[in-house]
Amino acid sequence: MYNKNYYKISFPSRSVNESFARMTISAFCMQLDPTVEQVNDIRTAVSEAVTNCVVHAYPDTIGTIYITATIKDSILKITVKDKGIGISDIQKAMEPMYSTDMHNERAGLGFAVMQAFMDKVKVYSKPGKGTRVVMTKNIERSN
Template sequence: MQNENYFRISFPSKSVNESFARMSVASFCMQFDPTIEQINDIKTAVSEAVTNCVVHAYPDSCGPVYITTRLKGDKLTVTVRDSGIGIENVQQAMRPMFTTDAAGERAGLGFAVMQTFMDKIKVYSKPGKGTKVVMTKNIG
């Protein structure tokens, strides 16, 4: 039988939970004996996706963030979902260096990092409904 496992967590979109989120996913992945580099890649990508929820999904409030992590064979799928304000133009949001931050503290490279460190990333979003980011990585 193929090795299969999953876990789900949810937490409020507080920035203090960014660290908790990436550590949780990393801990779960340890059962598949990944390399240190693979674990770092996963932690970084999860951190970016969760930061987007904290900064953009609920701009002036706090709301739930849901993470589902699934391991099937050698394939890891991490889904980060929110029920926040959504993204009007996903293509534009994913463009490297695109940022809504006027203070110059955010580089606009969150999605670029996810794309670099995971094998595949898909973004589904509906204004007013929320956003779902699905990232996959082969950790065989």
């Protein structure tokens, strides 16, 4: 059966909204009938992407975080976007255990978690313009 749906939200980069973002994606992906583990993987990946926006994209200001999620057949595609400071070296930023914010107890594993829990993670960024993280996961139906 052909299946297509989407949602879009935006909210300020306040850390209290990290849990709100997780709740929205958890609720949205339910229509794919995911396993508990798949829901956990998805909400954890979104939590990491949103936290990156809160901590890194808007370090000294409150900016807007945009989430768009689409479902096409069994593929869930999530885009987390900001208009923050951007990333000059994406490859370096994605290195496990690397963080520009170690004094605030960031482990430098945000992208590693996204990559471990989603099928594909792509990062697009321009310094001064912002960053877009696009993640996909195939939620196969069990029947």
